[in-house]
Amino acid sequence: MQRRRGADKMASVKMLFEQHEGRLLRYCKRMVSDESAREVVQDSFLKLWQHVDTLEEEIILQWLYTVSRNRCLDILRKNKTMKPVNFEDEEHIGESNPEEDYEAGRRKQVTLQLIRSLPDREQEVVRLKFQENLSYQQISAITGITVNYVGVMVHNALAKLRLEYSRLEKTKEAL
Amino acid sequence: MSREEDLHLITAYALGELQGSEKERIEALIQKDEVLQQTVKEIRATAGIVSADLGSPVTGLSQIEKARVEKGWRDLAAKDSRSNFYRRTVMTVSALAAAVFAFMIVVPNYEKFTRTQTDVAREAAPPPMAPPQKVIADSDRSAVFLKMEKKEVNAEVGSTETYGNSMGKDSLTAAAPASKSVSARTKAASGMKLPNAVPVSVLFGGDGESIGGVPDGQSLKNELRNKTSDFVSCYQRTLNGRPDTKGKLMLRWGVKKGRATGVSVMSSTLGHSVLENCIVSVVKSIHFDPDSNGARVVMPFHFMSPN
Numbered sequence: 001m002q003r004r005r006g007a008d009k010m011a012s013v014k015m016l017f018e019q020h021e022g023r024l025l026r027y028c029k030r031m032v033s034d035e036s037a038r039e040v041v042q043d044s045f046l047k048l049w050q051h052v053d054t055l056e057e058e059i060i061l062q063w064l065y066t067v068s069r070n071r072c073l074d075i076l077r078k079n080k081t082m083k084p085v086n087f088e089d090e091e092h093i094g095e096s097n098p099e100e101d102y103e104a105g106r107r108k109q110v111t112l113q114l115i116r117s118l119p120d121r122e123q124e125v126v127r128l129k130f131q132e133n134l135s136y137q138q139i140s141a142i143t144g145i146t147v148n149y150v151g152v153m154v155h156n157a158l159a160k161l162r163l164e165y166s167r168l169e170k171t172k173e174a175l
Numbered sequence: 176m177s178r179e180e181d182l183h184l185i186t187a188y189a190l191g192e193l194q195g196s197e198k199e200r201i202e203a204l205i206q207k208d209e210v211l212q213q214t215v216k217e218i219r220a221t222a223g224i225v226s227a228d229l230g231s232p233v234t235g236l237s238q239i240e241k242a243r244v245e246k247g248w249r250d251l252a253a254k255d256s257r258s259n260f261y262r263r264t265v266m267t268v269s270a271l272a273a274a275v276f277a278f279m280i281v282v283p284n285y286e287k288f289t290r291t292q293t294d295v296a297r298e299a300a301p302p303p304m305a306p307p308q309k310v311i312a313d314s315d316r317s318a319v320f321l322k323m324e325k326k327e328v329n330a331e332v333g334s335t336e337t338y339g340n341s342m343g344k345d346s347l348t349a350a351a352p353a354s355k356s357v358s359a360r361t362k363a364a365s366g367m368k369l370p371n372a373v374p375v376s377v378l379f380g381g382d383g384e385s386i387g388g389v390p391d392g393q394s395l396k397n398e399l400r401n402k403t404s405d406f407v408s409c410y411q412r413t414l415n416g417r418p419d420t421k422g423k424l425m426l427r428w429g430v431k432k433g434r435a436t437g438v439s440v441m442s443s444t445l446g447h448s449v450l451e452n453c454i455v456s457v458v459k460s461i462h463f464d465p466d467s468n469g470a471r472v473v474m475p476f477h478f479m480s481p482n
Contacts, residue, residue, distance in 0.1 A: 010248060017244065022233030038240055046247045111228040129190075130222065131229040136192045148183075155186040162221045 013052055016060060017045050023132055024068050030127065031072040040071045062138040065128075069142055110164050118157060121145070125153045185211060189218035375414060377406040378477040383425060385473040394464045395430070395472065402457050409453035410478050420447050421478050424454060430470040433463045445478060 021041055028037035044067045048060070055063055115126055121143070128139045129150075136154070140147040181204070187193050188201045205211045236244070379399060386392030413420045422444035428435040435458050440451055454476060463470075 010252065013248060014245070017241075021241075022235035025235055026233055038236060041236060042240055042244050042247075045244050046251070049248050049251045107224065108228045111225055115225075115229070126225070127229065130225040133226070136187065151183050151187045151192065154190070155183045158186060158218055158221050158225070161225060162217055165221065165224070 009049075009052065013045070013049055016048065016052075016064075020061060020064055021045065024064055027065065027127070027132060028068050028072050030124075031069075032075050036075050037072070040068050040075070043071060044068045059141075062134070062141045065132075065134070065138070065142045107165065107168060110168055111161065114161055114164055115157070122153045122157060125150055126157045129154050182214075185214060186218050189215045190222055374481065375407060375410050376477070376479040377403075377410050378479070379406075379474055381475055381477070383473060383475045385471075387471045388429075389467055389470040391466070392470070392472075395467045395470055398461050398463050398467070399458075399474070402461055405457040405460075406454060406476070409450055409457065410480075412453070413447055413450040414480055417447065418480070420445060420450065421480060422446070424451055424476040424478070425473065426455065426458060426476065427471075427473045428458060430463050430467045430472070432468065433465060435459050435461060435463070435472075441473065450478070 024044065025037055025041045028040050031037075032040065044064055047067055048064065051063070052060070115123055118126065124143065125139055125145065128134045128142065129136075134142070136147045136150045139145070139150045143150075145153075181201075184193065184197065184201050185205065188198065188205070193201060205215060235241075380396070386395060389395070410420075424443045424445055425441040426438060427441050428438040430436070438455050438458050440455065443451055445451060
């Protein structure tokens with residue numbers, strides 16, 4: 001019985017690992033170095049083993065993000081220097097896709113530039129919303145920001161982006 | 176709600192973040208307003224673009240790192256299994272120890288633990304008198320002896336026969352109550368100390384006795400004997416409060432229509448009005464034989480206890 005429970009647990013944790021380790025690693029790499037991010041993700045999933053029995057299924061994802069985020073913040077506090085954000089992945093995509101047309105590439109640059117120009121907290125919220133596809137509720141639980149304020153941040157970011165996109169359209173028409 | 180707040184909520188609605196009544200309210204607003212409908216479309220389009228632009232392919236952990244995590248899980252699972260075994264062992268041993276301990280405590284004191292409220296109340300209550308088991312009547316001396324129902328209690332309290340015979344008077348004698356005697360053996364076995372069982376005597380007749388107005392006073396005396404337990408009970412209750420009470424009470428009464436009339440205390444050395452009144456009440460409660468009607472009685476009562 002005990003062995004069977006252990007096997008079930010192993011299977012479910014493994015499934016969660018396969019589903020979320022990549023996303024979690026991407027999220028952590030925005031805050032700490034690649035090496036540290038990898039360690040954080042591994043530690044988070046080892047920690048998950050100890051808590052998975054007591055966690056509700058619907059909060060496991062936000063639990064993973066929260067634990068990883070806290071660990072990353074610990075590393076940042078310890079090092080006392082903010083790691084320069086690595087945008088190579090995002091930049092590389094545009095360049096490595098030969099079929100992507102010029103307009104789409106230009107728009108993507110605008111998107112990334114604008115998001116990078118946002119304050120750290122706002123940037124994190126926007127990324128959690130549109131990159132990690134999390135709900136306001138989950139973002140609130142992970143970051144400690146109220147649901148209402150998460151909504152305001154997302155709204156403001158989208159408003160700025162809409163404005164930038166409309167400017168881009170006008171430029172294109174002018175040309 | 177201001178326009179700006181509405182806009183935040185419209186963004187939340189467009190992104191599928193609203194639920195319940197708030198969702199319905201915003202939905203109603205949007206349906207009435209074409210500009211808002213257009214705004215929702217634009218928000219959704221922008222969100223789609225941002226998601227696509229940020230949706231970089233995910234590069235996860237390396238195979239070595241994944242293997243390391245899996246090994247960590249296996250180690251933790253083995254640790255869980257070991258700690259479960261230890262926990263189960265400790266719990267089993269603890270439960271067994273508790274059971275043995277409880278057995279050792281409960282069994283020797285089984286009687287004590289199973290005593291009910293009724294048992295406690297009965298033991299705390301004033302002792303009821305044992306009913307007379309055997310009456311030995313002497314026509315001249317009218318001696319009455321009350322024997323204890325339980326022999327083992329008699330053995331504890333001592334014989335009660337000596338009073339009546341030695342005094343040469345009618346005697347009403349009782350000893351420890353039967354209820355105490357029932358549990359005497361058990362208590363002795365459990366080491367509990369028995370309360371002292373006091374045999375007492377209430378004697379009537381003798382010096383100063385006078386029954387006039389009727390040819391034979393024997394019937395009247397028989398009625399008095401029938402009230403033996405009541406006289407003794409009065410005395411027992413008095414002894415509970417004042418153990419040294421003893422003496423002589425001289426009563427006078429007449430008999431009319433089978434009842435005692437004009438019952439009064441002629442003299443008393445008891446110094447205990449409650450006991451005197453109790454004896455008077457018992458006499459008043461007697462239903463005398465019609466043969467006793469017209470009798471004029473003067474009767475001494477002697478109260479004696481080993482104390």
